[in-house]
Amino acid sequence: MHVVDFENLNGLSQDFIKSLKSYDEIFAQLKSIEQLDDDEFHQLIMDIDDFCFENRIIGYHYTNAIKNDILGKGIIIRTGEEIRQNFIQRHFHLFTKGEQNRILFEWQKWFDEEDAQRRDSIICFDFTTGALKNGGADDLLSYYGGEQVYLPFIELPHIGEKLKNIGTPMILKCILNPSDIHTYTQYPWGKLTVSSYHKLKKPDACLLEPSAYQEIGVNPENIEIIKYDK
Numbered sequence: 001m002h003v004v005d006f007e008n009l010n011g012l013s014q015d016f017i018k019s020l021k022s023y024d025e026i027f028a029q030l031k032s033i034e035q036l037d038d039d040e041f042h043q044l045i046m047d048i049d050d051f052c053f054e055n056r057i058i059g060y061h062y063t064n065a066i067k068n069d070i071l072g073k074g075i076i077i078r079t080g081e082e083i084r085q086n087f088i089q090r091h092f093h094l095f096t097k098g099e100q101n102r103i104l105f106e107w108q109k110w111f112d113e114e115d116a117q118r119r120d121s122i123i124c125f126d127f128t129t130g131a132l133k134n135g136g137a138d139d140l141l142s143y144y145g146g147e148q149v150y151l152p153f154i155e156l157p158h159i160g161e162k163l164k165n166i167g168t169p170m171i172l173k174c175i176l177n178p179s180d181i182h183t184y185t186q187y188p189w190g191k192l193t194v195s196s197y198h199k200l201k202k203p204d205a206c207l208l209e210p211s212a213y214q215e216i217g218v219n220p221e222n223i224e225i226i227k228y229d230k
Contacts, residue, residue, distance in 0.1 A: 001055050001056060002051075002055040002056070003055065003056045003057070003058060003175055004051075004052055004055060004056070004057045004058065004189070004193070005057075005058040006057070006058065006127045006128055006189075006192050006193060006196045006209075007058070007060075007127075007128045007129055007196070008200075009193065009196060009197060009200070011055070011058075012048070012051075012193060013051060016044070016047070016048050016051065016193070017197075019044055020044075020194065020197045023036075023041070024201060027197075027198045027201055027202060027205070028201070028202060030198070030202075030205070031204075031205060031206055032195070032198075032205065032206035032208070033191070033194050033195050033198050033205075033206075033208065034206075034208070044190075044194070045187050045190035045191055045193075045194055046187055046190055047190070048189065048190040048193045048194065049187040049188070049189045049190030049191075049193075050190075052178055052189035052190070052193070053178045053179065053189065055178075056175050056176060056177060056178070057127070057175075057176050057178050057189060058127070058173060058174065058175065058176070059125030059126070059127055059173075059174045059176045059181075059212070060125060060126045060127065060128070060129055060131075060171055060172070060173060060174070061075060061123065061124070061125055061126075061171075061172040061174060061218075062126070062131065062137040062140040062141050062170075062171060062172075062228075063140060063141070063146060063167075063169075063170055063172060064140065064141055064142060064143055064144045064145070064146075064163075064164075064166075064167040064168065064169050064170070065144070065145075065146075065167045065168065065170060066166075066167050066168070067168050067170065067225065070170070070172065070220065070223060070225055071220055071225070072220065073220065074217055074218045074219045074220040074221075074222070074223055075123055075172065075174070075217055075218040075223070076217045077121050077122075077123065077215065077216065077217050078121065079116065079120040079121055080111050080115070080116055080119055080120050080148040081116075081120075083145065083146065083148045083149060084107055084111075084148060084149060087145055087149050091144075091166055094162055094166070095159065095162060099158065099159055099162075102156070102159065103153070103159060106152035106153065106156075107152065109152070110151060110152045111148070119147070119148060121215060122213040122214065122215055123213060123214055123215075123217070123218065124211075124212070124213045125174070125176070125181070125212050125213065125214070126209065127192055127209055127210070127212070128196065128207065128209055129171070130207060130209065132171075132228075139154060141169040141170075141171075141228050142164055142169065143160065143163045143164060144163045144164065144165075144166035144167040145163065145166070145167070149163070150163050168227065169227070169228040169229075170225050170226065170227055170228060171225075171226040171228050172218075172223050172224070172225060172226075173223070173224040173225075173226055174218045174222055174223050174224075175222040175223075176214070176218070176222075180214045180215075180216055181212050181213070181214045182212065182213055182214065182215070183210040183211065183212045184210065184211060185208075185210040188210040188212070191208045191210075192207075192208055192209055192210060194208075195207050195208040195209075
């Protein structure tokens with residue numbers, strides 16, 4: 001079974017690489033692959049998408065967490081309430097009584113039922129490391145506990161600084177089953193593969209990276225932990 005890494009296209013069939021190379025001159029003239037309206041090209045996207053679905057793919061999850069938790073349990077599915085209660089049990093002693101009260105107040109204000117429906121019991125992934133370059137991963141790597149913990153405290157320096165000192169910034173490189181992943185895009189892996197190839201050839205090209213999440217955990221054996229140093 002192949003494992004496709006969209007960051008560098010490792011794991012992709014060489015037949016597909018050969019097919020993509022045949023478009024090099026066209027890609028050089030395009031800002032986005034969406035500008036190319038061609039039946040054979042669309043078929044290539046669909047064929048690559050099928051290939052990815054029949055194999056495994058790499059997803060990147062950015063976090064500031066306790067390394068031994070990842071080594072022992074992997075990434076587990078939890079509600080926001082479960083995450084915050086775990087934080088209270090393990091780390092609340094690091095904060096003054098006034099800070100504890102402020103944390104509870106802000107959590108109650110920020111994390112309502114609507115937010116729970118949007119965030120609870122899912123794991124979000126990127127499929128390239130572009131967020132390391134554009135700042136999209138900065139807060140996730142800086143503040144301990146994920147958005148379900150830190151989101152209200154980015155503008156509260158005393159609490160925010162303490163959150164920065166609890167865990168370890170890590171990039172979790174995960175082997176995923178595409179069938180477990182929810183996206184909002186048709187042929188997401190085919191489009192991402194082709195646009196990743198396009199960007200490798202033309203760095204200012206547009207990358208079609210899908211927003212994606214899954215509702216099952218990732219076992220430790222399917223995770224490579226990459227410590228992040230700014």
